[in-house]
Amino acid sequence: MSEQTDPRPLWLSGHMAPVPDEIDAADLPVDGTLPSELSGRYFRNGPNPLPGEPSVHWFSGHGMVHGVRLRDGRAEWYRNRWVRTTSFTEGAPMLRPDLTVDRAAVPANTHVVPHNGKIYALVEVGFPYELTPDLATVGPCDFGGRLTGAMTAHPKEDPRTGELLFFGYGFTPPHLTYHRLSADGELVESREIEVPGATMMHDFAITENHVVWLDLPLVFDLSLASHGMPYRWDDGYGARLGVMPREGGAVRWYDVDPCYVFHVGNAYEDETGRVVVEGPRYGRDGFDRIWSAIGGPAVTGRDLARAGSAIGGARLHRWTLDPESGKAVEEALDDRGVEFPTHDESRTGLPHRYLYTVTDDSIVKYDVRTGATATHAPGPGLHPGEAVFVPAEGARAEDEGWLLSIVSDGAARGSELVVLDASDLSRTASVRLPRRVPAGFHGNWIPDAPAVPSTIGPIG
Numbered sequence: 001m002s003e004q005t006d007p008r009p010l011w012l013s014g015h016m017a018p019v020p021d022e023i024d025a026a027d028l029p030v031d032g033t034l035p036s037e038l039s040g041r042y043f044r045n046g047p048n049p050l051p052g053e054p055s056v057h058w059f060s061g062h063g064m065v066h067g068v069r070l071r072d073g074r075a076e077w078y079r080n081r082w083v084r085t086t087s088f089t090e091g092a093p094m095l096r097p098d099l100t101v102d103r104a105a106v107p108a109n110t111h112v113v114p115h116n117g118k119i120y121a122l123v124e125v126g127f128p129y130e131l132t133p134d135l136a137t138v139g140p141c142d143f144g145g146r147l148t149g150a151m152t153a154h155p156k157e158d159p160r161t162g163e164l165l166f167f168g169y170g171f172t173p174p175h176l177t178y179h180r181l182s183a184d185g186e187l188v189e190s191r192e193i194e195v196p197g198a199t200m201m202h203d204f205a206i207t208e209n210h211v212v213w214l215d216l217p218l219v220f221d222l223s224l225a226s227h228g229m230p231y232r233w234d235d236g237y238g239a240r241l242g243v244m245p246r247e248g249g250a251v252r253w254y255d256v257d258p259c260y261v262f263h264v265g266n267a268y269e270d271e272t273g274r275v276v277v278e279g280p281r282y283g284r285d286g287f288d289r290i291w292s293a294i295g296g297p298a299v300t301g302r303d304l305a306r307a308g309s310a311i312g313g314a315r316l317h318r319w320t321l322d323p324e325s326g327k328a329v330e331e332a333l334d335d336r337g338v339e340f341p342t343h344d345e346s347r348t349g350l351p352h353r354y355l356y357t358v359t360d361d362s363i364v365k366y367d368v369r370t371g372a373t374a375t376h377a378p379g380p381g382l383h384p385g386e387a388v389f390v391p392a393e394g395a396r397a398e399d400e401g402w403l404l405s406i407v408s409d410g411a412a413r414g415s416e417l418v419v420l421d422a423s424d425l426s427r428t429a430s431v432r433l434p435r436r437v438p439a440g441f442h443g444n445w446i447p448d449a450p451a452v453p454s455t456i457g458p459i460g
Contacts, residue, residue, distance in 0.1 A: 010293050011047075011058035015383050015408040016439045018048040018061060022082065025434035028068070028075035032429030034419060035402065037393050038070045040447035041133060042404050042417060044385065045121055046440020047109040048082065057228035057295035062088045063109030063121055066406070066437050067135050068417050071448075075417075075431040083108040083121045083129050084137035094125070103127045103150060104140040110153035111442040115164050116185035119446065122153040124169070124202060133446075143187040149177055153442070154203040154263070159346045165206055165246075171198045171220045171230075178211065178244075193244070193251060200231045205267035205277055206246070206349040212267050212277055212321075213242035213251065216260050218287075228295040233260070233284060241328060243275050243321055254321045254328040260287045262314070265341035265355040266348060275321040278355065278368060280314030280338050289313055313337050316357065316366065334373065338364055340386035340442070344398050354399050356387045356422070363387045363405060365425055376425035378418060381410040383439060389422055390445045399423045404445060406437050 010016060047061030055061055063083035069076040085108050086092040092105035106126030113120055120128035120141065128151050130138035142148070147168075155166035162183030169176050175198050180189035193213065198220035205212035217237040224230040239258045242251040264279040282290070290313050316333040338357035355366045363384050365374040378384055384405045391401040403420040407430075415437040419429045 009055070011295075012055060014412055015410050015436070016058070017412060018051075018055075018438055019064075019080070019435060020051045022080055023435060024077065024079045026077050028078055028434070029432040030073075030075055030429055031416075031432065032419075032427065034070060034073045034075065034429045034431070035392075036073045038390065038402065038419070038445075039072070040445060041067055041069050042388070042443060042445050043067045043112045043119070043131075043135070044406055044437070044440055044443030045083075045108075045110060045112045046438060047107065048438060059109070059229055059294070060107065061109060062107050063123065063129075064440075065112055065121060065131065065135055066440075068431060068433070070431075078431075078433050078435075079135055080435075080437075081135040081137070083131070085129055085140070103142075103148075109441070111444075113155060113444055114446045115155075115157065115181065116183065117449065118185065122151060122155075124153045125150050127151060143181065143185070146187040146190070147179070149174070151179070152202075152204070155181075156204070156206045156348055157345065158206065159348055159350070160208075165211065167193075167201070167204055169199070169201045171222075175199070176201065176213070191248075193242075197237065199237065200229075202262050203264050203279075205264040205279075207267050207269045207275055208349055209246055209269065210275060211244045211246055212264075212275060213244065214261050214264070215240050215242060215253070217258055218260055233287060233291075235284075241277065241319060241321060243323075252323065252326075254319075254326070256319060256328050256330060259283060263339065263341055265316070265357075266343050266352050268349060268351045270320075270351070273323060275323075277319045277321070278333070279317065279341055280357065281317040281332075282314045286313035286337075314339055316341070316355070318368075333366065333368065333371070334364075336364070342387055342389055344389050344391055344401070346391065347398065352398065354422075356389060356403060358384050358387060358405070363403065363420065363425065365399075365422070374425050376420055376427070378407045382407050383410055384418070385439060386442055387420070388443055388445050397423070402428060404443075406433075406440075406443075408437055408439060412436055 048064035049055040049061040066080045087105040094105045103126040108121040108123050108129045111122040119131045127140040150168035164181040174192040176193040176195050178191045200218045217234050219234040240253045242253045244251040260282040267277040320329045342356045357364045363376045384407045387403040387405040399422045401422045408415040415433045417431040
């Protein structure tokens with residue numbers, strides 16, 4: 001008998017396949033005991049094209065946020081909602097006929113973050129979209145007209161000041177712009193940063209006194225627009241990390257070996273003033289494999305399995321940027337393929353001890369001081385998503401708290417929200433979800449707190 005194959009692209013099949021509709025469910029079954037202090041909402045964003053809608057790249061589907069409400073040791077509800085952007089509701093194109101860019105016509109499919117009592121669904125090519133705590137769409141936000149370009153899907157909240165630091169990149173000048181949002185939600189600074197050309201800068205880092213830029217060789221190429229994401233690797237562009245004083249001043253650039261970094265784990269300044277950056281690093285071959293798997297031609301059979309394993313093709317690395325020598329030192333911290341690094345966000349931009357990552361079938365905890373690792377494998381055929389750290393009340397240790405991750409079955413049979421003890425990765429509880437949740441991108445734990453009312457009515 002010939003081997004059974006799936007003719008669909010990788011991102012439209014198995015545990016990555018989109019779901020066809022929105023549902024609600026209440027009083028979800030819980031296995032184990034949910035910590036009573038977990039009172040809030042876990043939201044996770046990801047691409048989910050409409051049924052029958054063409055999908056040429058994993059990154060291009062409409063944003064869909066999946067939410068689980070926890071309170072008093074119960075899982076009160078699950079619901080999923082498409083983010084109702086103008087591209088979703090009206091089919092509005094991002095590039096208008098007059099070649100101007102509509103920053104509201106975006107998929108909003110990458111992240112969901114809280115700030116100043118509001119919740120934003122993010123994608124890096126346009127405006128954020130505000131959501132209600134029940135996942136209704138309020139509408140696009142340009143911070144009172146002050147934001148005129150894109151907003152990254154990976155802003156960083158300074159744990160000391162409460163400011164939200166972010167950037168936007170563009171395929172036309174300005175290619176890179178730095179922004180600072182105050183703790184009370186006002187856009188108070190926007191600053192153009194000079195770079196040689198248009199690249200996909202998916203993430204960045206902050207430290208106590210600096211911003212760290214990732215100027216890497218994934219360049220914009222308009223000729224590729226009809227084939228999915230119009231970006232390609234270009235060895236001629238070079239690769240460098242830039243350190244910029246947060247209070248103003250020139251960027252100091254450090255050349256690094258050619259690579260790509262989708263996600264930074266964290267960054268900080270050491271006792272000698274060097275800037276240390278940690279995150280999963282792709283070499284050229286690893287990047288080409290993942291890029292073709294999530295946006296190239298359909299892959300089937302054994303090729304599908306091989307492409308799927310390439311999703312975790314990045315290795316955790318550390319870069320140490322020394323202002324005295326002007327050089328960057330790069331070191332590999334592990335040889336397994338990992339992605340979606342997270343940490344205790346009260347340590348963002350500060351020295352930290354732990355990072356949490358995922359492989360295709362496991363959650364991996366790194367002690368970056370000692371080099372020790374711990375692994376939690378949910379079981380055969382099960383695929384964990386990004387593990388979000390939630391600190392325990394009054395925590396005295398950096399890893400005193402929980403990890404929340406949506407785990408999905410590779411045979412597309414179902415999903416659960418898993419709660420792990422972050423100190424040893426033991427299973428504390430799991431919530432059985434009423435449907436399979438497709439593999440997606442990023443999420444957040446949003447604890448209960450008074451919300452700031454919006455002046456715009458919800459959509460849908």
